[in-house]
Amino acid sequence: MNDVAIKVRGVRKSYGRFVALKNLDLNVKSGVVYGFLGPNGAGKTTLIKILLGLSMPDAGEVKIFGEDLFLERNRILKSIGAVVESPAFFEYMTAYENLFHLTRLSGRIGKDKIREALDTVGLRDVEDRRVGAFSYGMKQRLGIANALLPENRLIFLDEPTNGLDPHGILGVRQLIRRLCSERGITFFISSHLLSEVEQVCDYVTIIDKGEKICEAQVSELVGRQARIQIKTPDPDRISAFFRENNIEISDEKTHGGIAVFLVKGPEEFIPELNRKLVASGIDIMKIGKHRDTLEEIFVEFTGKNRTDSASDRF
């Protein structure tokens, strides 16, 4: 058993003059959920397509379970599943038929295995229904069932919770964690949502404009960003309070007389801080742990706001 599921060295991909990936390196251990985080257009799907042999890089080397992807693609793909971009099936066929015809291209498979996969994603009851009648969420789940078959060791999911309702999102997250812990399947998940990566992934790589800007264990990344958010109608008095108590302000926004401060400190510090603020007579509208957005982490790592538009805020 190879400990490294994916090894990427110096992968570069351009479309004309646009460089989508710039000499990217990556190491993904076996049996973990690996997040690949970045805003829209950062190069996430491009890399996933390269890792699946759907797209050829201009340069670089990719090894999956120790084997060269470009030399052994067809053999490697026998143990890899994926949902890239959106799940696309043959809508005039049933869920079962889709899985049956697609899966047997990877080798012989029993009907019970297909039914088990449908059961795993909660589609067993609708296996004889045409996929054309499925909601987007059901198609997404069918995509995951397809990625599980025949008995894949590595699964790529491109924005797996896109288009799902809250129940669907929760279900997919639980499913990924369960399959990783129970079956030892390695997941490579692309997302533009830090909260999603935080809840599901063990490791994360953040990319922006084709460049890797951070690679870390998720718990470390979230921990190092520990900040407290305080909303108050007394911005002047609270600023003075922070100065007097040597509390570092990392961000401040004021709108209509109401200020929102971000100060550095762990979650455990909140009760004490709250008591002190109240004792100082400062009105507090809200206090709590701040959850960093992807944009804020970008700012943290790049030193400036590099996102292109308001649509890239999450």
Add this chain to the structure above:
Amino acid sequence: MSNLPEKTGQILLLTDFELRKLFRQKQGYAGLVVIVLLVALCAAGVYMRINHPHHGPVKYQGQMIRELVNGISFSMTVLLPGIYILLPMVIGIFAAGSLAGELQNGQLRTVSLRSVPRLSIVLAKFISLSVYSYALLGLMLVVSYATGAFIFGYKGDILIFGPAFLGKGSEVFIMSGDVAFQRLFLSYFFAGYALISITAMFLMFSVIFRGMAMAVVVPLGIYFISYILGVLPFMENIQRFLPTRYIMIWKYTMAQDIMWDSMAGDGIFLAVYTVCYLVIAAVMMNSSDL
């Protein structure tokens, strides 16, 4: 070479999948509908022509003599408009839907995520569409012969108007019923061979354009332009290079003695065109991002 049985097995599995897709789609039966419509209109036309003879100048004198019209001659009459316009259009649209449509909608990516070479995917689509072409032609043969036999009689001698098929130098002659039956099957068989080449052309353009609209419009445009140039007398120098020049390979079965030499020549050209289309499609498919 050790992978050969595995690769052949994969192509067979893919072909089976493609055929199921073709016959499972409701659109798959559109071909049947247009064939029935064509046969019905042709039957009405021939029936009216026999029972209400045209009194003005008649171009193809004697073609519709009552005694020489039967299921065989009617089926041959239907093949002419069928193979010139209707079937290339139907097959072309299905070929484009099968490849360009799936490229556009992402299903081809889903299939490519399995352990199958892209060349096998193109080959499987070509084989299944070829089977579909022959199925449509077989259907046209059965429906047209049955209709003709029911209305005009099931056998008998037929009148072959040579100039309509083989040019001005050919003659009008009567073909005996037994020979005509054989020629009917031969003509449909070679019409199918020509349709296969059209299938390959549409597959090639599907990979080039990767979108349904362009993959239908451009090759259909090329087909009809070639067809028009092919009948213009002052275009004779370019006609031998047009892809449609060899589509009418089946016409040589209409001669008194089958013109095997001409048929072999046209057949080789058609095969070369078909292979070229497929090679271009395979190379582009292999080198493009999905």
